[in-house]
Amino acid sequence: MLSEPVRLTADASGEVDSADDYRFIRNFIAALDAPALDGPAQNVFGQAQFKVYRNTVALGALDALRANYPTTRNLVGDEWFDAVAHQYLRAHPPMQPCLLDYGRGFADFLLPYASAAELPYLAQVATLDRAWTDSHCAADATPLLIADVELAMREGAAIYTHPAAQAFWFADTPAAQLWCASRDGAEELASIEWRAGGVVLSRPLADVRWACVDEATTALCGRFVHGASLADALALEAVQFGTQAAGAALFNLISCGALTTAIPGALL
Numbered sequence: 001m002l003s004e005p006v007r008l009t010a011d012a013s014g015e016v017d018s019a020d021d022y023r024f025i026r027n028f029i030a031a032l033d034a035p036a037l038d039g040p041a042q043n044v045f046g047q048a049q050f051k052v053y054r055n056t057v058a059l060g061a062l063d064a065l066r067a068n069y070p071t072t073r074n075l076v077g078d079e080w081f082d083a084v085a086h087q088y089l090r091a092h093p094p095m096q097p098c099l100l101d102y103g104r105g106f107a108d109f110l111l112p113y114a115s116a117a118e119l120p121y122l123a124q125v126a127t128l129d130r131a132w133t134d135s136h137c138a139a140d141a142t143p144l145l146i147a148d149v150e151l152a153m154r155e156g157a158a159i160y161t162h163p164a165a166q167a168f169w170f171a172d173t174p175a176a177q178l179w180c181a182s183r184d185g186a187e188e189l190a191s192i193e194w195r196a197g198g199v200v201l202s203r204p205l206a207d208v209r210w211a212c213v214d215e216a217t218t219a220l221c222g223r224f225v226h227g228a229s230l231a232d233a234l235a236l237e238a239v240q241f242g243t244q245a246a247g248a249a250l251f252n253l254i255s256c257g258a259l260t261t262a263i264p265g266a267l268l
Contacts (some may be wrong), residue, residue, distance in 0.1 A: 018023040020077065061089050064099035069129040071182045072122065075189075084113050100137070104130060118191060124168075124175035128199060131166045133182075135201045137206045138164035143204035143257035149250075157261055158227040164203035165258035167213075167221035171196045180212045204257020211256050216241040221258055 065085045066073055073081040088109050097164050107126035114122035141163050144152070152159060170176055176197035181189055198218040201210045216237065223233040230250070237246035253259050 056246050060099060061094045061102060062086070064094075064102045065089075065106065068100075068103050069102045069126055070134055071129050071179050072110075072126045073180050075122065075125060075178065076117075076119070076147065080117070084110065087113075100133065106130070119172070121173035121175040121178060123171060124170050125179050128168065128175065128179040128201075131201055132166070132208055132210070135164040135166060135203045138162075138203060141260040141262040143202075144254055144259040144261060146251075146254055148252070148261075152261065153230050158263075159224050159230055159233070159259050159261060160227050160264060161221055161224045162202050162204060162258050162260045163262075163264070164208070165200065165221060165253075165256070166202075167198065167200045167218040167258070169196070169198040169215050169218040176212055180210055183210060200253065200256045200258055202256045202258040209256050211252065214245070214249070216245040217252040220246065220249040221253055224253075224259060227263075 062085050088103065088106055092105065107123045107130060110126050114120065122206045134259060143162055169174065174194050174197055175193050176199040177192050177242065178189055180199055181192060198213045198215055199210055200213050200217060200221060201208060203209065219240065220233060220237050223236060233248065234246050237249060
């Protein structure tokens with residue numbers, strides 16, 4: 001037990017002083033990283049027993065990083081990942097009680113470590129791990145289906161990227177192929193060819209979908225970010241990549257559930 005019990009000040013009515021209450025909570029949070037400097041429980045936070053709380057918060061943050069970046073961890077192993085995760089925790093302790101969003105800057109933080117370890121794709125893989133979480137938590141919207149294309153073309157309807165849709169193109173590494181293969185459960189990744197690649201993620205229904213795609217598909221996805229008719233987007237796509245590639249790119253996006261007619265801000 002703590003040798004000095006924590007008591008908050010009560011006024012004549014028996015109500016706890018809200019200012020003391022606020023200071024205690026503020027100091028408790030601050031003391032997770034360093035001893036509190038003021039407040040009614042000043043002496044308590046410096047006791048050795050308080051390390052239990054620090055360790056609990058640190059463990060929760062590390063577990064969140066492991067859960068939020070599973071593919072990154074799979075590629076480098078637990079020991080390497082945990083060593084860098086501890087460094088990230090020291091530099092960027094969690095600032096919110098919900099840890100689902102913790103580690104949003106982890107991909108950028110990885111860059112010098114990945115470079116030193118000669119893993120130029122690792123930060124990009126971490127970017128895709130974060131993208132999976134963002135797609136998982138994105139708003140719902142009814143996806144555009146193959147059966148909807150004819151009517152959408154005829155009416156010139158505005159098509160948008162699904163709120164959960166994201167497209168990435170990596171020109172210098174096979175990060176997309178490595179990430180997709182690992183997420184698909186592949187155990188042998190050494191045979192993956194070193195070449196450029198892209199990936200599209202979306203969540204048209206309950207589960208996040210992903211697929212390795214070509215540059216044309218990632219480019220077409222970007223043409224719908226602010227809304228565009230299928231005819232206009234495909235025409236621009238055909239100029240850059242050719243008619244056949246444009247058609248295949250549209251099929252890829254629809255297959256992933258990456259498009260919708262729902263207007264952003266008025267989603268179903």
